[in-house]
Amino acid sequence: MAQESDLPTKQPSRMANHLPKPSPQTIKRLKSHLGELSTTALRYLEKSLPWYGSLAPEERAALGLVAQKGIATFVSWYEEPDSTPAWVMSDVFGAAPTELTRSISLQKALALLRTIVELVESQVPDIVIESEQAQVREAVLRYSREVAFAAADVYARAAETRGALDSRLEAQFIDAVLRGESQESLSSRVAALGWRSQKNLRVMVGMTPKMAPSTFVNALRRVAARYSRDSLVSVLGERSIMVLSGTRFDEVDFHRMARLFGDGPVVYSPLAPNIKDVHHAALAAMSGVSAARAWPQAPTPVAADDLWPERAFNGDPLARTALLERVYRPLIEAGNALAETLCSYLALGFSLEGTARELFVHANTVRYRLKRISEVTDWDPLSARDAFVLHTALLVGRLQPEDD
16 A cells, blocks of 8 residues: 555654564464465455445455465564564555545454454454453554554555645646547646546536635535536636536535635636537636626626636637627527617617617617617626627727638
8 A cells, every 4th residue: 555665764663652562473373374364355355345245356465465464474573562663554554555535444454354353353362361362462553553643644645645636637637638638638738636437528618716826726616516527627827717517506506616716816617518628628727817807896706707818818719709709690590670770779879769860760669670680699787797708799890800
């Protein structure tokens, strides 16, 4: 589970603690029963721990080796109880692969150690003379305590190493997303992170809070786990990016996550149906954060699509394309003088009567056309903010070269 260099090498021995030295006869009998104890231990594990039998053969072999080494090392330590625990812990865990900390939880590892202790204690009357049985049981308990401490240390160190590795993988994935790597490359990267879903992805971008990055990242991940199957968070200096897959978002969820970011705009992307579309989603969110300062009254968080005008003025081609394809062209294709009516309505300061006079139509006709504009574009010209979006779409469309 850990390499020898990962284990503590300088710590006072807690195991000795004035434990009486065993008699040579007891040590001899314990050593002579090592093979029998190890064989019995493996059978006992399969019988007492239901999950042990379902492990892969290599995992069972590694755990069996831990059990056997644990028994053998106990006898070596008991022979010299004043020895420091460092070499004992190295002997017990040094031969086990680090990957075991991923597939075997700390709870299961401690259950295994507990089972081995129970076995050894049950065999004490058959191995040790009666006058030393109590002493051996006390030694077993002290030894098991130290091995449990060592197991916890091994798992903590493995988690720390794994967390650092995952952070690097997450940063590399974000970089790959922003650079627009292929779907195969992105799928491979998220698979390395252990993602179970690569559909319905969203990206949120906000300012990094002043709190410790690890605290912020952990808090954001805890909340994200409630609304998505998988998530990752990457801190890029002043900005932090979160990618979620299998999202189940509503407006309340956005606000809950946004509160964890630092002061400043928080922008969430449109939904990316699959991993190949997450590049555009991420660019939209990043562009939204850069352009959000042009709309001081923007809500927090704000959708990247709600920032189309600001993003377009800031040079974002994705926003210009969205205004063209999702607002301007549907408006032109709808006919019925909708674009002309919208232009007059905006130029005349949102006046229904003034627009009706200029177009020589009834005011109710203007009302009907404005309603049709809202239905065609999903932006309501009666709303000041939506009217600004529509006005921007008209400008972008008119400036678009005719051959496009």
